[in-house]
Amino acid sequence: MSAAACYDVIVLGAGFGGTLVALALQKRGLRVALVDRGAHPRFAIGESSTPIANRQLAKLCEQYGLDEIAPLCQFGTWDAAYPQMGKGIKRGFSYFGHELGREFTPEPGHLSELLVAASSSTAVADTQWLRSDVDAFLCQQAAKGGVDVWLNAVANPLETHPRWRLQLDQSGETTNIEGQFLVDATGEAMVVSKWLGHELATLRLKTWSRGLFAHFKGLPPFEELAKGCGAVTGDYPFPADEAAVHQVTPEGWMWQLRFTNGVVSAGWALAKPGDQAFSPAAEFQQILDRYPTLRSQFASADVIAPAVGLVRTGRLQRLAAVAAGENWALLPGTAGFIDPLYSTGIGHTLTGVWRLAEILSAGSQQARQERLPEYGSEVLAELHWIDELVSAAYATLGRFELFTLSTMLYFVAATGCERAGSGLAHAGFLGANDRLLVRAVLEAKRALLAGQATGQDAATIAAEMRDLLTVFNVAGLFDPRAHNMYEGTAAPDV
């Protein structure tokens, strides 16, 4: 039998997270293997970036010399460098509130609409990633950069300590590889946690939601339908559909992420289990039928991907009990997942990629061992922090005015980090390491939920939340004069 190929680091999972960590380490001179059970291009969900995600990507590209990838940090540079690669413009977050059985009803003062800018122009805008294109491009870059890429390879562990020894099976042909360290970037497969027999800690999470999604063609922009319902859009801070669009209903919310090629990623995140007696397509239509304006919007839209049609998931939330050990670490998207709301997945994954690349490429083995426990506990604490922010939104789904207030908890944290500049990994993702911020946000969340429970009006609750968050409200949120149209929240241009 031939000797096993030896690596410093084996990365399992060639989504964008695993691929970027492999590439960064290779650039630092480490020998890296990147292994995936599938191949590219392939359908992948999770597409909306944010200012924090793009700043983290820019920092990674600069520090590790990833020049070909750097254009992806903004819409303008991406479009100029790679016009063919699937992408969309994301100027911010748009929310529309829907009531059961009623057409979308615009209210004076935009009470059933909320637009929060994230970027000041199309050129510097955040992006929607057509993941099949982006992940394939990144994987090509990794192979070009010298990473040994093993696709369509099923990995089985032969040894896990003190070195990893894996048997890779590619269509019946087996190869053994060895590595000193293993990064698990397999996402929901959570391969290493399973191999090591770790229990999950999902029960500690507060959010409960499930997904029902696909990619569509023929979906008109929602702003057109809103106008048809009488919405006055002259003071919208950006075109409402050049954004992560959220259709908010009492039973859950729908995302709509538009790519420039006319494809739209759309899906429900639903707050209760569904009836499995209905097919995913039948359930999707049943929900649309309860919200007439959404039903009209989808009337001539067709599912174009994935090939199996609409995907229905079980509970989306999952959480590892441990995120790093002596010779292994999980990327954030493998350690856990909360919900698509607030598009935290890409940014959190990139934060983890940057941190792990720093830990694994610098310093002695001993320094690495010292920093890994901190890495692991930070990733888990950040997932709990996201859970706090997201669960507030789910608790208020039934009243759009209160849902709007719940989003302010996230926007206070995000805009603070965006303005801190260096605020990325060091302050913790979305400021999770900032104890004063976390305490103030949790107090404001309690005020919101208590106000909801006692039937307080939204203006009174908003005033209390604004007072509790004054120090951290650096972008003019909670301003009644803004009428739910926030332009000044755009991240500073870089």
Ligand SMILES: Cc1cc2nc3c(=O)[nH]c(=O)nc-3n(C[C@H](O)[C@H](O)[C@H](O)COP(=O)(O)OP(=O)(O)OC[C@H]3O[C@@H](n4cnc5c(N)ncnc54)[C@H](O)[C@@H]3O)c2cc1C
């Ligand atoms: C419904 C939904 C919507 C989302 N929307 C957003 C959004 O709008 N914005 C956002 O920022 N985030 C979003 N996310 C989160 C986002 O999808 C993740 O953060 C992101 O996919 C993490 O990337 P990754 O590369 O770490 O893992 P993944 O993209 O999950 O990649 C995992 C890779 O591991 C491979 N793999 C699996 N098992 C094995 C194995 N046994 N051996 C080898 N390889 C294996 C897979 O083939 C895959 O290539 C969403 C998630 C969901 C579920």
